[in-house]
Amino acid sequence: KVYENVADLPSLQYDFVIVGGGTAGNVVASRLTEDSSVSVLVLEAGPSNQGVLAAQVPFLSIEVSDTGTPYSWNYTTTPQTGADGHVFDYLRGYLLGGCSSHNGMAYTRGAEADFDRYANLTGDEGWSWNQIFPYFLKNEKWTAPADNHNTQGQYNPAVHGTDGPISVSVSGFSWSEFEQRVIQTTKELPDDFPFNLDMNSGKPLGIGWFQYTIGHGERSSSATGYLTPEIIQRPNLDVLLHAQVSKLVNVTQSRALPIEPITFQGVQFRYGTSLFVAKASKEIILSAGAIGTPQILLNSGIGDRTALNALGIPTVLNLPSVGKNVSEHAYSGVSWAVNSNQTVESITQNITRYNEAFAEWNRSHTGPFVDPSAGTHAGWLRLNASSPLFKIHPDPSPGPDAPHFEMLLQPSAFAGTPGHFISFTMAMVSPVSRGSVTLSSNDPFAAPLIDLGFLSSEFDALALAEGIKLALKFASAPAWNHDGYLGAPTVDIAAMTPAELTAHVRANSGPGYHIVGTAGMSPRGAQYGVVDPDLKVKGIAGLRVIDASVVPIVPGAHTQAVTYVVAERGADLVKQTWN
Ligand SMILES: Cc1cc2nc3c(=O)[nH]c(=O)nc-3n(C[C@H](O)[C@H](O)[C@H](O)COP(=O)(O)OP(=O)(O)OC[C@H]3O[C@@H](n4cnc5c(N)ncnc54)[C@H](O)[C@@H]3O)c2cc1C
Numbered sequence: 316k317v318y319e320n321v322a323d324l325p326s327l328q329y330d331f332v333i334v335g336g337g338t339a340g341n342v343v344a345s346r347l348t349e350d351s352s353v354s355v356l357v358l359e360a361g362p363s364n365q366g367v368l369a370a371q372v373p374f375l376s377i378e379v380s381d382t383g384t385p386y387s388w389n390y391t392t393t394p395q396t397g398a399d400g401h402v403f404d405y406l407r408g409y410l411l412g413g414c415s416s417h418n419g420m421a422y423t424r425g426a427e428a429d430f431d432r433y434a435n436l437t438g439d440e441g442w443s444w445n446q447i448f449p450y451f452l453k454n455e456k457w458t459a460p461a462d463n464h465n466t467q468g469q470y471n472p473a474v475h476g477t478d479g480p481i482s483v484s485v486s487g488f489s490w491s492e493f494e495q496r497v498i499q500t501t502k503e504l505p506d507d508f509p510f511n512l513d514m515n516s517g518k519p520l521g522i523g524w525f526q527y528t529i530g531h532g533e534r535s536s537s538a539t540g541y542l543t544p545e546i547i548q549r550p551n552l553d554v555l556l557h558a559q560v561s562k563l564v565n566v567t568q569s570r571a572l573p574i575e576p577i578t579f580q581g582v583q584f585r586y587g588t589s590l591f592v593a594k595a596s597k598e599i600i601l602s603a604g605a606i607g608t609p610q611i612l613l614n615s616g617i618g619d620r621t622a623l624n625a626l627g628i629p630t631v632l633n634l635p636s637v638g639k640n641v642s643e644h645a646y647s648g649v650s651w652a653v654n655s656n657q658t659v660e661s662i663t664q665n666i667t668r669y670n671e672a673f674a675e676w677n678r679s680h681t682g683p684f685v686d687p688s689a690g691t692h693a694g695w696l697r698l699n700a701s702s703p704l705f706k707i708h709p710d711p712s713p714g715p716d717a718p719h720f721e722m723l724l725q726p727s728a729f730a731g732t733p734g735h736f737i738s739f740t741m742a743m744v745s746p747v748s749r750g751s752v753t754l755s756s757n758d759p760f761a762a763p764l765i766d767l768g769f770l771s772s773e774f775d776a777l778a779l780a781e782g783i784k785l786a787l788k789f790a791s792a793p794a795w796n797h798d799g800y801l802g803a804p805t806v807d808i809a810a811m812t813p814a815e816l817t818a819h820v821r822a823n824s825g826p827g828y829h830i831v832g833t834a835g836m837s838p839r840g841a842q843y844g845v846v847d848p849d850l851k852v853k854g855i856a857g858l859r860v861i862d863a864s865v866v867p868i869v870p871g872a873h874t875q876a877v878t879y880v881v882a883e884r885g886a887d888l889v890k891q892t893w894n
Pocket residue numbers: 334335336337338339340358359360361380406407408409410411412413414415417418419420421422423558559560561602603604605607608611827828829830862863864872873874875876878
């Protein structure tokens with residue numbers, strides 16, 4: 316049951332306490348309570364996703380994710396020196412379902428090589444593509460798009476699941492004039508931009524139809540998919556909303572020989588203005604996300620001893636990697652005016668059409684509101700193998716079949732400027748830069764310091780500039796130019812010198828909200844890393860991390876799919892321990 320009020324909660328003692336009812340946390344809660352003899356409490360800081368229209372209607376997703384809404388943690392980053400000192404709003408979902416209830420819904424798994432690298436980095440074959448692939452299928456329910464169009468040639472059914480909790484589909488509204496030009500470009504420039512039937516096969520390179528976690532015109536999230544009305548009625552599953560966890564408590568630390576591992580029996584949380592403790596007899600599972608999880612570990616005295624000392628927090632375990640090793644994508648777009656009115660601006664800049672489209676969604680879950688308008692296609696591309704950039708830094712991608720870049724192809728510019736636009740937005744998806752999440756004070760409820768290390772590596776900035784040249788090359792195909800479709804660019808990037816282009820990238824990029832790595836996996840016994848390959852926190856008994864924090868390096872993909880499979884496998888690992 317979902318509880319709004321702590322006073323109604325039947326108990327504060329469970330087998331498992333899961334901190335965070337987000338993307339991963341709800342998967343774990345749902346899977347563990349399949350066994351009716353196991354009791355689970357989920358503590359979620361935010362409110363319910365139920366009745367939040369913008370968390371339901373794909374086209375309105377920006378209204379639920381933006382800073383300033385009641386459904387966002389409203390974080391900001393520290394000034395990012397790689398981005399001219401810019402301070403970014405750093406979005407994180409503050410509602411049941413976490414980021415899966417407010418994200419852009421892009422469904423991208425990454426490359427085989429991303430997962431094979433995780434297996435190599437952890438020494439656990441269980442994280443390899445081949446062994447993780449069944450978890451992608453377990454998580455997924457391939458669904459017909461909202462407009463029921465013929466999807467033949469738009470995806471490969473052989474690589475998709477059909478009866479998992481999360482609906483996945485291609486766009487359910489066609490921007491056909493734009494889409495035809497994208498596909499035509501893959502025919503005109505096939506060497507640089509080959510068509511790829513399915514970017515989620517493990518071999519993502521090329522241009523393909525984008526897939527979204529959307530079913531029948533509605534967002535599919537961990538809250539809607541893993542906490543269905545049937546699941547939430549399980550007598551062994553309780554979810555408490557508005558409960559913000561501060562730290563782990565009731566530590567037992569034997570100093571006698573043989574030294575027993577450290578254990579925590581409970582978690583402290585704030586509900587309203589009061590503090591409570593929930594106890595776990597089997598395990599505490601941190602699923603508070605790549606910012607919340609390291610913050611709770613650090614508040615609990617698990618982290619870098621020097622940094623904890625400086626804040627007056629007693630060190631329980633010196634684990635210097637907690638909060639370090641942030642990796643994140645950097646996005647920078649190129650936009651053109653177009654001589655057409657078939658763009659998303661035809662809705663966003665026309666209140667009558669906007670209202671009609673919304674009414675259509677309400678009536679039949681069809682029309683442009685069934686998609687987030689984030690793009691009809693994406694390309695996954697590489698730097699040229701002979702690029703001089705590899706003299707500055709060895710290739711950071713996990714292998715020759717994995718991308719350095721994502722190119723999002725969008726029939727819009729979101730510029731707010733009157734007119735009709737298209738954008739090719741490039742992202743550097745194999746970054747060298749690393750950042751950190753650290754505490755700002757010893758107040759466990761104060762927002763942490765989020766340093767993305769954004770474009771802090773020269774390699775990343777130069778590479779992103781190269782990526783933008785690829786976007787210009789894509790736009791040079793006759794498909795865009797033969798009939799005067801493409802108008803003036805919003806910024807004349809083609810006229811820039813290399814130095815100007817790099818400066819432009821630094822001044823005009825933003826994060827992808829794909830932070831990972833702050834409680835990274837490493838081999839058992841390693842002197843770095845935060846969790847072992849079975850996601851148990853090193854040196855502590857009865858404590859696991861299951862969320863995006865454990866992913867050691869950001870994949871060449873948006874990060875919800877990797878989070879879902881980490882959670883699915885994580886739940887199996889917990890079950891194996893206790894069965
Ligand atoms: C705006 C935005 C757009 C994105 N777009 C995409 C996309 O299109 N495709 C994609 O694949 N990925 C996207 N992502 C990234 C993806 O959604 C995340 O990587 C992934 O969902 C993270 O899952 P998680 O379980 O690690 O964390 P979360 O989903 O953030 O879950 C953490 C949960 O813990 C709760 N919590 C945190 N701290 C505490 C505490 N102290 N006490 C109690 N509860 C707490 C939070 O409220 C939250 O519900 C996007 C992210 C954002 C923010």
